Amino acid sequence: MTGPEPVPGDARPSLAVWKFASCDGCQLTLLDCEEELLALAGAVRIAHFTEMSRASIAGPYDVSLVEGSITTEEDARRIREVRESSRTLVTIGACATAGGIQGLRNFAASGEYARAVYAHPEYLASLDTSTPVEQHVHVDLALHGCPIDRGQLLEVVTALLAGRRPVLPGHSVCEQCKARGTVCLLVAGGTPCLGPVTRAGCGALCPAVDRGCFGCFGPADTANTEALARRLISDGLATDALVRLFRTFNAGAPAFEKEGRAHEPRHPAS
Amino acid sequence: MPRVAAVDPVRVGDSVTIGVSGLDGLVRELAARGYKTVGPTVRDGAVVPGPVSSVAQLPRGVHDEQAPGSYRLRHEGDDELFGWAVGPASYKGVLFPAEETLWRARRDGQDAGVDEVRDARRPLAIVGARPCELAALEVLDRVLLGGPVVDDRYAARREGAFVLVAECGKPAATCFCTSMGTGPAAAASASVSPSESRFDLAIAEIVDDEPGASDERPDAGAQVSRDVRVGPGHRFVVTVGSERGASLLEHVAHVEASAADRAARAGVLARAAAQMGRSLDTDGLAPLLARNIDSPRWQDVAQRCLSCGNCTMVCPTCFCTDVDDVTDLTGAVERRRHWASCFDLAHSFMHGGPVRSSAASRYRQWATHKLSTWHDQFGTSGCVGCGRCIAWCPVGIDITEEAAAIRASDVEAAGAGQTRGER
Structure with missing residues (x-):
């Protein structure tokens, strides 16, 4: 088995997969590589990947894939360790790149959710915020999505192995809809859709099955969320629904966070 | 029979x-x-x-x-x-x-x-x-x-x-x-x-x-x-x-x-x-746009433009493509060509960064190419008047309206000092 057993003279680059606050869906994408999985396991030495094996090889690592957001003091310490032991650090998924769905706590008063959910929140030792990895350490490459796209993950790994720059679009989901021939749900049906401000990468999955884009890949390079919000409001979308639209997996991504806050009901100063 | x-x-x-x-x-x-x-x-x-x-x-x-x-x-x-x-x-x-x-x-x-x-x-x-x-x-x-x-x-x-x-x-x-x-x-x-x-x-x-x-x-x-x-x-x-x-x-x-x-x-x-729903005054339009590249209207449209690229995707004459080389783990290489849009940062990325980093510069590039520089490059207009870019723009930006606004505030044609339709 190609496992994390140190083999003398193994010249393959080492790959480590790290988990922070996350659901594991993104790192499982690695195991979902199916046909390419054996080739991948042959091309790299998988040194640390707890979804695959409990065995672990000590660093340093050529490539670290980092999943999850930073939500505890321990996370904040551990991510610095990962950074120090990694030549190339790649964040994978909305949690690592934008703080994830747990980033909703950033919009609430400290401890509010914890008190609502847990009988004894005093046992929790978490930070008031869920923050992306790049707010803590230098990130070499970010792979967006909730979850990430299998093809993009393979693209990053193969590009790193080949020593070339990976092809990762920064443009809107709309271009992928047009490329695959999906008729625009917003223009032809008035369906609220984040596609015009969302980064491509998923292949425009949701509009192809008649659902507006949820924004899983976070803001596109050039996102003009304000202009889209004006259109959605003029279509009759209620303000609270608009705020919820921008507050999902990438609620903490700056463009989405700014737009969500702009439409929040103003609380009277207490 | x-x-x-x-x-x-x-x-x-x-x-x-x-x-x-x-x-x-x-x-x-x-x-x-x-x-x-x-x-x-x-x-x-x-x-x-x-x-x-x-x-x-x-x-x-x-x-x-x-x-x-x-x-x-x-x-x-x-x-x-x-x-x-x-x-x-x-x-x-x-x-x-x-x-x-x-x-x-x-x-x-x-x-x-x-x-x-x-x-x-x-x-x-x-x-x-x-x-x-x-x-x-x-x-x-x-x-x-x-x-x-x-x-x-x-x-x-x-x-x-x-x-x-x-x-x-x-x-x-x-x-x-x-x-x-x-x-x-x-x-x-x-x-x-x-x-x-x-x-x-x-x-x-x-x-x-x-x-x-x-x-x-x-x-x-x-x-x-x-x-x-x-x-x-x-x-x-x-x-x-x-x-x-x-x-x-x-x-x-x-x-x-x-x-x-x-x-x-x-x-x-x-x-x-x-019954034609719209019209575009093409009289002298190419030089008109060329001399109005600093029109404040480009900033105005930039407030509305999503930079989503839909206009370029539905345009029947937009021809820009990009080429990617894709490798896989078995040593196979593939060269793929796909439509590209002048509304993407990658489209104008040169050493050091994108040349057109503002929405105003991107929309201006697209509109002036269609209606002005296309004539210099290919001897015709790049626009055939199908109206797709108007209907399929999620925020309804209308190239005929933008061109008319720039004509109305033309730096040369309007009486000296008096610009009509100035915002």
Whole structure:
């Protein structure tokens, strides 16, 4: 088995997969590589990947894939360790790149959710915020999505192995809809859709099955969320629904966070 | 037996009348001659190019309502087949696909092999392209075939393609082909050399339910396939544009177009021209835009522009592509070409960063290329007036309105010191 057993003279680059606050869906994408999985396991030495094996090889690592957001003091310490032991650090998924769905706590008063959910929140030792990895350490490459796209993950790994720059679009989901021939749900049906401000990468999955884009890949390079919000409001979308639209997996991504806050009901100063 | 009334063979330039079954016969004959036939079909609430092997697949009784940022189909249950303007996807995508693999390479030890990827494509027949869409293909011809470097993949698909134009009787509120000289009649465009055949056949649809008209119908007594309904006065006045168009017509029932039919066609086209939803004043527009690159209007539009690239994707003449080399873990390499948009940062990325980092600069690049610098580069406008960029812009930015606003605040044309429409 190609496992994390140190083999003398193994010249393959080492790959480590790290988990922070996350659901594991993104790192499982690695195991979902199916046909390419054996080739991948042959091309790299998988040194640390707890979804695959409990065995672990000590660093340093050529490539670290980092999943999850930073939500505890321990996370904040551990991510610095990962950074120090990694030549190339790649964040994978909305949690690592934008703080994830747990980033909703950033919009609430400290401890509010914890008190609502847990009988004894005093046992929790978490930070008031869920923050992306790049707010803590230098990130070499970010792979967006909730979850990430299998093809993009393979693209990053193969590009790193080949020593070339990976092809990762920064443009809107709309271009992928047009490329695959999906008729625009917003223009032809008035369906609220984040596609015009969302980064491509998923292949425009949701509009192809008649659902507006949820924004899983976070803001596109050039996102003009304000202009889209004006259109959605003029279509009759209620303000609270608009705020919820921008507050999902990438609620903490700056463009989405700014737009969500702009439409929040103003609380009277207490 | 079909009543084939032609005494003489059909010639280029002739005007003949056929019925719905005649149109059906043309489509079937094209398929029988080995063409891959594509035409307007209804899918997901829009008229889009799709496989068409009979008249039954055409958008019968379908009408579109378009406005900036809005497109809806109405199903009226009538017999009209071409009672709509244009949908989101043009025939550009058929001849110049959104994504294609150019070649594949593989390394085996010391050897490496490169295989060009070619589609074994049957000749293409486009059934029911609008005059503006034909004009757009001619613009693409200039871009992709007319320069020192010919796009041989486009050339292979375009060469030998049969084009049946459906002249336009129901323009949308977003249409302005009359301003661009590309419609609603098939012969209106001047953007091609006169020696070349622009279209093989052009049809004008006439829906006339007056009783008695059926006596004049060339379908009278014809064998009509069960899935084809024929209204009493439902017919097509066909303009013959090429020898092969003429030879195709010989296979279906047709009569020489009567004076009444010719008048009916002229009436359809005149009404269409009068119903044109928008207009673009092209008088001196190219230099006008060129001298207004610092117009505050570009900043104004930037507040509204999403930079989503939809206008460039639906535009039938936007031709920009990017090429990616993709490797896999087994050592195989693939070179892929895909449409690219001047609204992407990557499009203008040069050493150090993107050249057009502001939305104002990106929209200005697109609009001035279409309406101004395209003339310098290719000798025509890059806009055919189809209005797709207006309808399919999610926030309804209207290129005719932007051009008019810039004209209104023109730094030179307005009286000295007085700028009209200044914001």
